[in-house]
Amino acid sequence: MAKIVGLPVDKLLKQLADAGMEFSGPDQVVSSTEKIKLLGFLRRAHGKAEAPAEAAGAPKKITIARRKTEELTVAGSGKAKTTVAVEVRQKRTYVKRDDVEAPVSSEREEVLRKLEESKSRNAEEQARLSELDRARREQIEAEKAEKERLAREAEEKARTAVEVAGKTAADAGHESRRERDEKHGHKPHKTEAIRHEPAKAVKDKAPVRAPAAKHKVRGSHAMVDNDIDDESGLQNISGQLHLTAAERERRAGAKKKPRAKPMEASRTASGQHGFSRPTAPITREVALGDSIVVSELANKLAMKGSDVVRALFKMGMMVTINQVIDHDTAVLVVEELGHKAVRANDNDAELALVAHLDEVRGDKTVRPPVVTIMGHVDHGKTSLLDYIRRTKVATGEAGGITQHIGAYHVETPRGVISFLDTPGHAAFTSMRARGAKLTDIVVLVVAADDGVMPQTVEAVNHARAAKVPLIVAINKMDKSEANPDNVKQGLVALEVVPEEWGGDVQFVPVSAKTGDGVDNLLESILVQAELMELKATVDARATGVVIESALDKGRGPVATVLVQEGTLKKGDYLVSGLQYGRVRALFDENGKQTDSAGPSIPVQVLGLSGVPDAGDDFVVVADERLAREVAQQRETKYRESRLVKQPGSRMEDVIAQMGAGQGQQVLNLVVKADVQGSVQALRESLTGLSNEMIRINVVASGVGGITESDATLAAASKAVVIGFNVRADASARKIIESNGVDLRYFSIIYDVIDQVKQVASGLLGVEIREEIIGIAEVRDVFRSSKFGAVAGSLVVEGTVKRNKPIRVLRNNTVVFEGELESLRRFKDNVDEVRSGTECGIAVKAYNDVKPGDQIECFERIEVARSL
Missing domain, CATH: 3.40.50.300 (P-loop containing nucleotide triphosphate hydrolases)
Structure with missing residues (x-):
């Protein structure tokens, strides 16, 4: 025990002695009672209340583990038998009931209240039944007493007659035994009296047996046998004392009635109607949003999905049960099937956003x-x-x-x-x-x-x-x-x-x-x-428009916004189109951080969840929850609208595609640009070049450098990758080279359009391509009084030539395009520097070169194109 509690043996013996327990040595055994007694003494010595002995010593939880091993003999291959040892393990944990705290909830309180009411009703019913039992017993006892009294009177009359006859027949001087008994106060024995009674008297004296109630006591309930049948309603109630008289009567009547036939109107003993067959078609009001899945529409109509698909097929729509249809089509289907369509209000988050903005309108000032x-x-x-x-x-x-x-x-x-x-x-x-x-x-x-x-x-x-x-x-x-x-x-x-x-x-x-x-x-x-x-509200939550957006490798999504109302502050929660987030930083057009921006002031915003589309509105809200709900609802609607707009859902579209597919060619493109506005302009311009002979299909577009997923998608769809002011990373270049994907870089948008237009219109011409001939990586930057910033670089690929145009890349994004002012090896001017060689590069009219940048040397070549 001293080892367990971490005390010296001498000190523990002294504490036991102070507690009134004498121990002579360290080898003696300390019982549980003595341990509890010592604990109580120590608690009292430290000013604490002594815990109850039974509570302190009683275990709170008991775990019982059982293990049973058996051997089974199973038949093996041929006549051989195999003995398998099977071990069964069981583990059960028993927790003291007082330690288990039942969770208190409103449902539990309601159940407990109903249970108490039921118990009180049962107690009242038992009291009433006990009173009836007591009255019945008193009545039976009274009847029994009356019958016993009549029997005693008859017996007395018969005894009197026997006494008279005996007196006349016996000797006058002899006293009969009866007389002696009566004289001394003794009653004659019943059998003896009957033996001396006449036959008629015995017949008249025969007692009438009264129906006695046999009582059985079980706990606090008086159980009455089913033999009782009287006006008090105590028949057939064995084991049902918790029921009222009306409920027992209803159950007794329900047992005698035959079961009602299904799908027919029936009435129970309590007066409630059962299920009845509808006599007319049911017309339902179906709430429809902007779009709906066919299976969901079938659930709202309480119909099979195949029936709804059949109805759509009759209307000329070739859809499956998992496809999405628009609002107008869904209204036509609902009305065709005999139901009523109503407009569903599924813009809960948008309405909350509008109400949120109406609450913060203020006074307007000049902007x-x-x-x-x-x-x-x-x-x-x-x-x-x-x-x-x-x-x-x-x-x-x-x-x-x-x-x-x-x-x-x-x-x-x-x-x-x-x-x-x-x-x-x-x-x-x-x-x-x-x-x-x-x-x-x-x-x-x-x-x-x-x-x-x-x-x-x-x-x-x-x-x-x-x-x-x-x-x-x-x-x-x-x-x-x-x-x-x-x-x-x-x-x-x-x-x-x-x-x-x-x-x-x-x-x-x-x-x-x-x-x-x-x-x-x-x-x-x-x-x-x-x-x-021109006026605008200054002291309000900001609203405005996204002017431009881009994906920066170091800072993430960056959006240039123009504030139209209110003041945009650092830390605000905003939602813009399908994106939302918290403003982590604000930058003006000079790249300097600012804490707020008022009406008509453009700023760059960092902290959005993604890159918003240029032209989207942005709204500042009070908390992140509302912003997230609005963005998620908009994303759901956008996804559904895209599913609805997919071609080929109508028979006419399918037939037109079948007819056009014989001669029409498809040119797939993957477009990546540095900003969102360029992506939109490229996508709209390129898809507008389609004609009846060739269709331009932009399979993917986005902001940022060309990644591995873009290259994989282009290889799978056999698409041409177009990089507008962006470059492919190392992993993407490996996939492009291994799969033979056509990758083209552009920096002027009409070069892209002109090349695609020439191919789409089937015209032969000269194709201008940009071929990268060398890449130099900037290791350090030195300042020169003559040339300004000189980049100490290492040529990592190809050859850098002084008379060729160059671009400065930062995070695979073009930040400057121009030409070289100087190219040196040590102190000598050179015309070119090959791969693996260090050199000094001065870029003409650009002094913002930083370590880690790449200087790309390229040349434009003319290639004769043949179809």
């Missing part, structure tokens, strides 16, 4: 205008915006052409203006349309030496469709061949009339190169904004 720069390609839109922002953006674009939507805000002496720079090429029609929807004022840039061009007409149409005011900036006025009147005449043909000609459109001559007229343009924009009285 900055959002201005969109539009115009034809190479008319100077980005150069004009560069002069305003005092930066150069066009130098970072491929070929000096803007490929993305840029969002910036500038501060002027009269106020803040937010600018959206949209691309001017025809492929970016959808991107320009998004820019027009976001904007308050459109600045149409037209070159004075070029005049009105096709994209200029598109810009005017977009602005007119968006119903926003238009300001025309006549650019390149510094050129000698500038002709602003030609521009005005061309725009008047489009119903864009200058103010000096009696119209309502401001025409401002500017020069993006010299800066002439730029201040007048900003003044015109602010005057137009004052006339429009």
Whole structure:
């Protein structure tokens, strides 16, 4: 025991002695009672209440393990027998009932309450039955007493007659024995009296046996035999004292009635109706959403799935039970089958989102205008915006052409203006349309030496469709061949009339190169904004639109958003399209972190669950739960709508595909780009090239570098992989090389469209391909007073040549395209550096090279294409 409790033996003996138990040595045995006594003494010594001995010593749980071994003899191959040992193990655990706490719930409380009520009713019924039993026993005892009294009287009369006869016949001097007994107070024995009685008297005296009730006592219930039959209703109640009289009568009547036939109306003893066969068809109201699965529709109609499929087949729809049909088709099927269709309100999360936004509306204040720069390609839109922002953006674009939507805000002496720079090429029609929807004022840039061009007409149409005011900036006025009147005449043909000609459109001559007229343009924009009285709520949850989105390898999904209402803050929960998340960081257009962004301010947002589509609205909500529910509901609807839109669900579509499949060819493409806007523009432009001879099918598209899954998909679907400003990683290149997948890199969008258009239209021509001839990896960056940043690099593939164009890659994404300014080996200028050799590279007009970047050297070659 000293070892168990961790005490010296002497100290334990002293504690036992203090507790009143004398032990002479360490070898003596301490019983359980003495242990409990010592425990109580120690608890009292430390000021604690002494635990009950039985509670302290009683075990809380007992586990019994049993093992039983038997031998079985089984027949083997031939006549041989095999003995197998079988061991059966059992383990049972018994827990003390007091230690098991039954969970208390509302259902348990209700059951306990009903049990108490049932017990009280049973007690009352037992008391009533006991009272009836007592009354019955008293009645039986009274009848028995009355009969015994009558028997005694008859016996007394007979004895009197015998005494008279004996007195007359006996000797006068002799006293009979009866007389002596009577004299001494003794009653004659019953058999003796009967022996001396006459036959008639004995017959008259025969007692009548009363029906006696036989009682059986079991516990506290008085069990009465079934032989009792009286008006008190005590018959046939053995073992059913907990039932009321009405319930016993109902059960007794139910036993005598025959069982009712199925599917027919029946009435039970308690007056309740059973199942009855319907006499008319049942018309159901079926709630239908935007789409529904055929099997789910069959469940709502309480019909077999094959019947619904048959009805759809009669309507010309070839579907299976697991396919999705749209709302209109489902309504037609429901009405065809004789039921009523109602609109289901399955936008619970969307309604909660709308109500959530209505709660936080506040006072409106003046906000900055959002201005969109539009115009034809190479008319100077980005150069004009560069002069305003005092930066150069066009130098970072491929070929000096803007490929993305840029969002910036500038501060002027009269106020803040937010600018959206949209691309001017025809492929970016959808991107320009998004820019027009976001904007308050459109600045149409037209070159004075070029005049009105096709994209200029598109810009005017977009602005007119968006119903926003238009300001025309006549650019390149510094050129000698500038002709602003030609521009005005061309725009008047489009119903864009200058103010000096009696119209309502401001025409401002500017020069993006010299800066002439730029201040007048900003003044015109602010005057137009004052006339429009642009206002927005500042102290509210932010709402706005996604301008552009991309997938950054280091930062994850990045979305450029424009706040339209409220203030977007760091830490807010927002939902945008199918994506949601918490704002982890906000960056302005210069890459600096900011804590908040008010109305009309564009910022970059980090923290979304995925890359949202450009043009999606975003809304800030109070918690993550609502954002997740809205995003999940939108994703479900999007998936169902895609299933509904799948071709070939109608007979006409199937027959048309069968007819067209004989001569039509399919060109599968996998498109990957650096931003979401380029993905959308490429997908729409490429699929629009399809004709009756060839169909362009974009099997997959996305944002980011070309991954292993993209290469596997392209190999399986025999697709051409198009990388727009992105590159394939090492694992993807292995799959592409091993499967012979056609991989093409592009940086200018109309090169993609032109090549695919030539193939799709069946025209022979010269194909311009970009061939990578060398890749150098930047190991370190040195600063030079003559060349700026010099990248100490190692050529890892091919050969780097000084007279070839290069690109700077960061995380497999193009960040700059240009040419080399210097290529050196040690101190010598060289024309080329081969693989495995170190060199120093200075990139012309780019000083932001970082260690880990890749410098890609390429050349454009012309290849004769043959079909």
